[in-house]
Amino acid sequence: MAKISVSTLAKKKQAGEKITSLTAYDASFAKLFADNGVDAVLVGDSLGMVLQGSDDTLAVSIEDIAYHTRCVRAGSRDLFVIADMPFMTYNTVAASCENAAKLMRAGANMVKVEGGEWLHDSIRALTQQGVPVCGHLGLTPQSVHVFGGFKIQGRDQAQAQKMIADAQALEQAGAQLLVLECIPSALAKAITDAVSIPTIGIGAGNQTDGQILVMHDLVGISAGYIPKFSKNFLAETGNMPAAVQKFCEDVKSGAFPGPDHEFN
Ligand SMILES: Nc1nc(=O)c2c([nH]1)NC[C@@H]1CN(c3ccc(C(=O)N[C@@H](CCC(=O)O)C(=O)O)cc3)CN21
C-alpha cells in the first residue's frame, strides 16, 4: 500500500472516501493493520484501560506512549501513526512542544490532543515547529472526572454550538485532523460540514469522514465490556485479517456504524 500522509487524508475527504483507523499498541498488530487496509493507527492513551487495566486514561505517561509508538512504528514503516498526548502533558505551550517531540522522535507522524479553542496557542506552536496535530472533541476521556463519567457529549443545543465553534478554532489553529467521540450523529455531521479538515468518528454516526475503533473492541476482548458504539468484527469473520478487512469494508460502504452503533 502507498504511504499515507496528511495530504492523502485530506484528499480522501475531498473525494468522499472514508478513512479507516484503529488503535494499535505493538508491532504485530501494526503490521496486521498495515497489511489489511487500515489507513492510520492511533497509539491511544486508551492503553491505560485496555493494556494497563485502569478505569480511566489518566495514569498514562508520555514514556508509555513513546514506548508503544516505537513498537508500532517497528511494525510498519508505511503506516500513518498518530500518538496521543497523555493527560496533563500539553497544559502549556512549552510542555506541548517538549512532549510532542518525544512522540515524534519515537516514530509518530502526528500527535493528538483533547480539547477546544483553549488549545489554540499550543496547536499553533506545534504545527509551526513541524508537528502535525489531530484535535479530539466530544467525550474526551481525559476529562471523565469533569463529565462525571463516560457520558455522551453535545446533546443540548448550546453544547452543540460550542463544539462546532471549537472544531473551527482547532482548524484555524492548524489542526489537520479531528476525532469526534460519542456525540449525536447529527452533530458529527454538522461539524464535518463546518470544517475542511477530515473528521474521524467513534460513537458519532456514519457521516464523519472516517471511523476509528479501539482494536480490542474490534476483536471482542476488552476487559469486561464493549461500548454500545463498538462492534466485534472477529465474531462474524473468524480470523483477525478478515475482521480487519471487514471493518475497513463496512466503514467504506457506510454499513458501519449502523443505527445500533450510534447516538441520536
Ligand atoms: N475498550 C475501549 N473502548 C473505547 O472505545 C474506549 C476505551 N476502551 N477507553 C478510552 C475511551 C473510553 N471510552 C468510552 C468508555 C465508556 C463509554 C460508555 O460507557 N458509553 C455508554 C454511553 C453513556 C451515555 O449514554 O451517556 C455506552 O452505552 O456506550 C463510552 C466511551 C471510549 N474509549
Ligand SMILES: CC(C)C(=O)C(=O)O
Ligand atoms: C478512542 C480513541 C479516539 C482514543 O483517543 C484512544 O484510543 O485513546
Ligand SMILES: [Mg+2]
Ligand atoms: Mg485517547
